[in-house]
Amino acid sequence: MYGLALVIAVAGLTLAGPGTGTAEAVGACSGRKVKTVAFATGELRVYKSRRYACAITVSKRPGVRQVMAVTIQARGSRTARDSGRFTHRAGPVTVYALNRCVRAHGSVGARRASTGWILC
Numbered sequence: 356m357y358g359l360a361l362v363i364a365v366a367g368l369t370l371a372g373p374g375t376g377t378a379e380a381v382g383a384c385s386g387r388k389v390k391t392v393a394f395a396t397g398e399l400r401v402y403k404s405r406r407y408a409c410a411i412t413v414s415k416r417p418g419v420r421q422v423m424a425v426t427i428q429a430r431g432s433r434t435a436r437d438s439g440r441f442t443h444r445a446g447p448v449t450v451y452a453l454n455r456c457v458r459a460h461g462s463v464g465a466r467r468a469s470t471g472w473i474l475c
Contacts, residue, residue, distance in 0.1 A: 359445065384447045386410030392461070393467040399407045399461030401470060406453045408439070411446035412461030418442055427454065429455040 386404030389447035392420050396416070398437035399441065402409045410427040432455070435448040456475040 379445055383444075384411055384449070387448040390459075390470050392470055393470040394461075394463075394466050395461035397423070397461065397468075399458050399459060399468045399470065401427070401457070401473065403452070403474060406451060407449050408452035408457040408459075409447050409449040410459040410461065411444050411448075412463060413444045414441070414463050421464055422462075423464075425459070426461075427457060428458040429456065429457050 356373070357424065376412065378441075384400070384402035386402040386409060388400060389403045390401040392399040397412055397414045400411050400413065408427060410425050412423055412425040414421065414423060418440050420440050422434065422439070423441045425446040425448055426434050426436045427448050427450050428434040429450045429452040432450060437445050437448050442453050445461070454475065456472045458472050459470045
């Protein structure tokens with residue numbers, strides 16, 4: 356039984372391949388969607404739960420590996436960032452935002468979008 360579990364685990368890692376520890380393998384943001392900003396090559400989405408704000412950038416052309424980035428910042432705090440060459444989305448990135456304004460920026464290729472300060 357132990358041998359079978361080990362074979363299944365190794366097969367899963369082999370199928371996952373390299374680079375699956377990136378944001379593409381992580382689930383989307385939790386909470387309710389509070390803002391969506393569309394731009395030519397993608398979409399910036401911001402979510403809010405009670406204490407946290409989360410952002411992702413989603414490509415309009417999934418499957419094509421391209422440079423993508425997403426940042427989110429709560430007023431008075433450091434910026435959380437995810438960037439790289441992704442096939443579907445950059446993020447999620449999360450910040451503690453209880454009773455704080457937040458701003459987010461997203462980019463796919465050379466195009467970008469920003470929310471400005473929201474949730475104030």
